[in-house]
Every structure is written in structure tokens, then in C-alpha cells.
Amino acid sequence: MNQETGDRPSSSVRAAPPFTILVVDDNPGDTELILHALEEADLKAVGGELQIEVRATAEGALKALETQPIDLILTDLVLPGMDGLDLVSRVQEIDRNLPVLLVTRLNAVDQAVEAMKRGAYDYVIKPVNADDLGMRVHRAIRFSEILRHNSAFERRFSREMQIGQLVGVSAAFQAIMNRVKEAAQVRSTVLIQGETGTGKGRIAKAIHEAGRERDKPFQVIDCATFPEGMMESELFGHVRGAFTGAIADKPGLIELAHGGTVFLDEIGELPPALQAKLLRVLEDNEVRPVGGTRIKRVDMRVIAATNQDLAEKVRAGSFRKDLYYRLAVITIDVPPLRSRVEDIPVIARHLLSQYGREMGRGRTSFDLSALAELASYAWPGNVRELRNVIERVLMLAKGEQITGETIRPLLQGSVKDSQTSSYCDLPYGEAKQRVVTEFTTQYLRAKLALSGGVITKAAESSGIPRQHFALLMKRFLGRADT
Numbered sequence: 001m002n003q004e005t006g007d008r009p010s011s012s013v014r015a016a017p018p019f020t021i022l023v024v025d026d027n028p029g030d031t032e033l034i035l036h037a038l039e040e041a042d043l044k045a046v047g048g049e050l051q052i053e054v055r056a057t058a059e060g061a062l063k064a065l066e067t068q069p070i071d072l073i074l075t076d077l078v079l080p081g082m083d084g085l086d087l088v089s090r091v092q093e094i095d096r097n098l099p100v101l102l103v104t105r106l107n108a109v110d111q112a113v114e115a116m117k118r119g120a121y122d123y124v125i126k127p128v129n130a131d132d133l134g135m136r137v138h139r140a141i142r143f144s145e146i147l148r149h150n151s152a153f154e155r156r157f158s159r160e161m162q163i164g165q166l167v168g169v170s171a172a173f174q175a176i177m178n179r180v181k182e183a184a185q186v187r188s189t190v191l192i193q194g195e196t197g198t199g200k201g202r203i204a205k206a207i208h209e210a211g212r213e214r215d216k217p218f219q220v221i222d223c224a225t226f227p228e229g230m231m232e233s234e235l236f237g238h239v240r241g242a243f244t245g246a247i248a249d250k251p252g253l254i255e256l257a258h259g260g261t262v263f264l265d266e267i268g269e270l271p272p273a274l275q276a277k278l279l280r281v282l283e284d285n286e287v288r289p290v291g292g293t294r295i296k297r298v299d300m301r302v303i304a305a306t307n308q309d310l311a312e313k314v315r316a317g318s319f320r321k322d323l324y325y326r327l328a329v330i331t332i333d334v335p336p337l338r339s340r341v342e343d344i345p346v347i348a349r350h351l352l353s354q355y356g357r358e359m360g361r362g363r364t365s366f367d368l369s370a371l372a373e374l375a376s377y378a379w380p381g382n383v384r385e386l387r388n389v390i391e392r393v394l395m396l397a398k399g400e401q402i403t404g405e406t407i408r409p410l411l412q413g414s415v416k417d418s419q420t421s422s423y424c425d426l427p428y429g430e431a432k433q434r435v436v437t438e439f440t441t442q443y444l445r446a447k448l449a450l451s452g453g454v455i456t457k458a459a460e461s462s463g464i465p466r467q468h469f470a471l472l473m474k475r476f477l478g479r480a481d482t
């Protein structure tokens with residue numbers, strides 16, 4: 001018996017457990033009766049070996065759920081600490097396909113019915129009868145199989161998509177995924193364009209990982225961070241004595257990527273002299289280390305990314321036209337998060353579960369107000385900013401449910417500053433117009449995001465006709481009805 005919680009160690013009825021029933025009861029006499037009834041009941045049809053875990057408290061049961069697979073819960077209603085009713089509600093939040101059966105006395109059937117309203121599957125009357133228990137357990141298992149099958153089916157047909165570490169649901173994200181798959185099939189150069197924090201680096205990695213050269217190196221070169229003097233030697237390598245401090249031959253990052261991928265981040269920052277040298281490398285597949293005479297052959301795919309308008313830089317004469325065309329064989333444009341709002345809840349949930357697990361808070365979730373708050377914000381820093389907010393929220397939030405109120409102060413800074421300064425100088429009519437525009441923009445964003453981008457659903461939940469919603473979208477979000 002576990003002294004702290006009163007929990008008992010697991011009692012294995014048969015070995016090799018593909019099917020586990022968790023019994024939650026703090027009364028040793030009642031527990032014995034249930035275990036006996038389970039042994040007596042003919043449960044062979046559950047599909048193999050049966051294991052029974054026993055916990056004396058609801059809290060102990062929830063812990064067990066975190067650490068091992070459980071297929072069915074059989075719980076008493078009255079427990080020390082959290083009771084059986086609350087356990088049902090918690091289990092529903094964690095896995096609504098996990099069947100819970102209440103064990104109750106005849107005079108507490110009302111409560112068992114209340115538990116069924118909360119999602120419990122069935123109840124068993126004490127003293128437990130083996131045949132009755134066996135029949136109800138069978139029925140619950142069958143039902144849970146149907147539910148699981150159904151949700152696997154739903155998942156397959158849901159619009160949510162994932163590639164590598166990237167998730168999304170919008171048509172724009174679908175288009176990006178298609179481009180990633182196309183680019184992964186070939187070794188052509190790829191140019192990824194988008195605002196900072198939209199996921200360009202992750203997209204580059206996803207292309208590499210989906211390609212045949214996934215086991216070869218993926219070298220990242222950030223063109224914005226190397227001092228100009230060092231950039232050439234970092235890219236192409238140097239020979240001993242090429243400059244002060246060059247005490248030995250050193251291969252460049254391009255050479256180190258041999259066979260794999262070179263990811264040139266912030267390519268718009270590459271100085272003109274190096275643009276010419278990079279072009280030569282791309283055309284001849286050769287590098288000449290700084291100070292060297294020997295040429296080395298390289299075989300790599302180049303993916304470049306920029307948050308600048310490279311075509312505009314070409315027009316302005318600060319980026320070489322020939323290099324631009326050499327890089328832009330396949331182009332991927334990543335729209336900012338504010339123009340694909342339906343991705344916000346999907347990415348937010350994904351990051352919350354990822355960071356939550358890392359911080360031992362895997363059960364934390366957003367309520368509807370939190371998702372609406374996230375979706376109505378404009379995210380100037382895109383997914384990177386969203387990631388930072390979620391990390392901070394996890395540190396601040398006390399309970400397991402994150403509400404809009406917890407999130408709002410983390411977003412307010414930029415919104416509030418711009419509002420106060422901009423309204424004061426305006427005449428009443430213009431100020432009102434601005435508020436209406438801001439409100440409508442945020443409202444439409446939230447509604448679209450919460451409906452997964454399905455306009456009919458968003459319009460319905462807003463109480464306006466679909467056509468009207470589409471018109472507002474066009475006017476305030478600049479988005480066409482897709």
C-alpha cells in the first residue's frame with residue numbers, strides 16, 4: 001500500500017497487459033469484492049490479457065492516467081479528496097473516449113445519474129455482481145472502441161495539417177505544404193519569403209527532412225549576423241595563412257553541407273561582393289577557399305529566406321538580378337499570421353501542448369475566451385511572438401485552464417499604446433470610425449479563427465448572413481471569400 005495516498009500497488013490478474021482497468025476505491029473490503037467480481041466475470045472477449053490497477057483516490061487515478069495507458073475506469077462515488085463525480089468531469093477533459101463506470105449504492109443512484117450527465121458511461125450497483133459487472137464492462141469497451149474509431153476517422157478528415165514541426169489549417173498553409181512536398185522531390189533552389197517569425201526557417205528544415213537527402217547535413221548560414229569581413233571565409237572556407245589568425249585550413253559552411261542543404265537565412269543582407277561569389281558557386285557547384293588556389297567541387301541544395309522584398313531590392317539595385325533569378329527557382333510566400341487567422345488556435349494549441357509537456361503542465365488548455373483573445377490580436381511578430389506569449393502564459397497561469405483574462409495583459413501593450421495616442425488627436429466622427437474598424441477587424445478575425453476558417457460557420461455564430469460576413473471580410477480583412 002502506498003502510504004502517502006493510500007494507493008495500492010497494481011494487482012495483476014493475468015500477465016502481459018494489453019487491456020487495463022483502473023479501479024478507484026478507498027475501501028479495502030469493497031475493492032476486494034470488485035477485484036473478485038472482475039476475476040469471476042468472463043472478460044476474455046476484451047481481446048487478451050487483462051491488467052487491473054487500483055488507486056484509493058481520484059488524484060491517484062489522474063496520476064496513473066498520466067503515466068500509463070488505461071482502457072476503462074471503475075470508480076466509487078465517495079472518495080477522500082476529489083469525489084467520483086469530479087473525477088468523471090476531469091477524465092472527460094483528458095480523454096472523452098475513455099469509459100468510466102460508477103460503482104454506487106442503491107440509495108445514491110441519483111448521483112450516478114448526475115455522473116452520466118457529466119459523461120460517465122454507466123453505473124454498477126453495490127454489492128457488485130460478477131455477471132452484471134462483466135456485461136457492463138463489455139458494453140463500455142465496445143462503446144469506447146466505436147468512439148475511438150470515430151475520432152480516428154474524424155482526425156483523418158479534419159482539415160488540420162502537420163508537416164515537421166509546422167501545423168495549420170488555412171488554405172494558405174495547405175498551399176505552403178504542397179510547395180514543401182514539391183520542393184522536396186527535386187534539388188532546385190528555393191526562395192522563401194515572409195515577415196519575420198512566420199516560420200521560414202522551419203519550412204526550410206521541413207523541405208530538407210522530406211527530401212531524399214534528409215540524412216545529409218543541413219547547414220544554416222545567417223547572412224545578417226556575420227561581420228562582412230568574416231562572411232566570405234565562413235561561407236567558402238580559407239587556407240592557412242590567408243589572413244592574420246588563419247592558422248590552419250578551414251572548410252566553409254557550404255563545403256560542410258556537401259550532399260545536403262545550405263539554408264541561407266536573411267539573404268537580402270548579403271553584401272554585393274559576396275552576392276557575386278555566391279552566384280558563381282551556384283552556377284558552377286565549386287568553391288574557392290579564401291587565399292586558396294584549388295577549387296573544390298560541392299554538391300548541395302540551396303534554400304534562401306528573406307523578410308525583405310527581394311524583387312524591390314533588385315529594382316533598387318541593391319540585390320543582383322541574376323542571383324535573384326538563380327535563387328527563385330521555386331518560391332514559397334509565407335503570409336503573416338494575421339492574414340490566416342484560422343491557423344492561430346491550431347498553432348496556439350500545438351505550442352501549448354508542446355511547452356506544457358516540457359514544463360510538466362501537459363493538461364493545460366485554453367478556454368474559448370483565450371482563443372478569441374489570441375485570434376483577435378494582429379501578431380506583428382507572427383508565430384515567434386505567439387510562441388513567446390504562450391511560454392509566458394504557462395509561467396503565469398495558476399490553474400489548468402487558460403482564460404482570455406490571463407492572455408489580455410500580455411498582448412495589451414502594443415494595442416493600448418496605439419489606441420490612446422491615435423484617438424486623442426481625432427475629431428469624434430473619425431475616432432468613432434477608427435474604433436468601429438478596429439473592433440470589426442478583431443471580431444471577424446476571432447470568429448474566423450474559431451470556426452477554422454469556415455465562413456458559413458463563422459457567419460452563423462455571428463448571427464449574420466454568410467454574404468454579409470463575406471462582405472465585411474473583404475472590407476476589413478482584405479480577404480476574398482474562398
Ligand SMILES: Nc1ncnc2c1ncn2[C@@H]1O[C@H](COP(=O)(O)OP(=O)(O)OP(=O)(O)O)[C@@H](O)[C@H]1O
Binds near residue numbers: 202
Ligand atoms: N505553422 C507553424 N506551426 C508551429 N510552429 C510554427 C509555425 N510557424 C512557425 N512556427 C514557430 O515559430 C517560430 C519562428 O519560426 P522561424 O524561426 O522558422 O521563423 P522565421 O520566419 O524563419 O523568422 P526570421 O525571419 O526572424 O528568421 C519557431 O519556433 C517555429 O517553430
